[in-house]
Amino acid sequence: MNYFFLILLVIVFLIVLSIVWSTLKTGISPMMSSSKACKTMLAEIDNHEKGLLIDLGSGWGTLVIAAAQKHPNKQVIGYELSWLPWLVSKILKYSLRLDNLTLYRKDFKSAELSAASTLVCYLFPEGMVALQEKLAHEVFNQVTIVSNTFALPSCQPTRVIRLRxxxxxxxxxxxxxPK
Incomplete structure (x- = not known):
């Protein structure tokens, strides 16, 4: 019984340590989009756009999995740095048999975004600054961006939807x- 408790304690400690480490590295803890936010963001994704749909911080998979399910003919990619949320997303991806979904454990800042037609994100202010810089220097095609809570610092949104x-x-x- 004591060994079981000790193993469980070590596992919980490693999980907490993993989340704390990724929070310190990225500047934000992995947060789930609310169901209202997911629904609203998914409604803004155009079915007719060609190209990839990329989630720039896919976290626990709430939005990226819903996007892959809603758009089975669209290639969907998720980037997540935090180990545990990424693993949970991978398990859900395989259990739901989402062949159109690819999940990477890496920072979107080092990812290739130029093939994307849609970017979705729930980042944080510094992440939005990094995204804007990446867009300005690396993305030379039209892209729809749907962001939960945080705005691009010096871009005028096409639309702002306030959730109830x-x-x-x-x-x-x-x-x-592109300019």
Whole structure:
């Protein structure tokens, strides 16, 4: 009995340590989009757009899995740095048999985004700055960007949707045009 408790304690400690480490590395803990936010963001994704749909911080898989399910003919990619949320997403991907979904355990800042037609994200202010810089230097095609809560710092959104929740959470929609 004591060995079981000790093993369980070590596993819990490693899980907590993993989340703390990724939080310190990225500047934000892995957060799930609410069901209202997911539904609203999915409604903003155009079925007719060709190209990839990329989730820039796929976390526990809430949005990226829903996107892959809603768009079975579209290739969907998720990037997540935190080990445990990435693993949970991988397990869900395989259990749901989502062949159109690819999950990478890596930072979106080192990813190739130029083939994307749609980017979805729930980042944080510094992450949005990094995204804007990456878009300006590396993405030379039109891209729809749907962001939960945080705006691109110096871009005017095409539309802002306020959720009917306690925080009046904003969902920002952009149609990025390269300069």
């Amino acid at each position: 929740d306690f925080y009046q959470t904003p969902i920002y929609v952009y149609h990025w045009q």
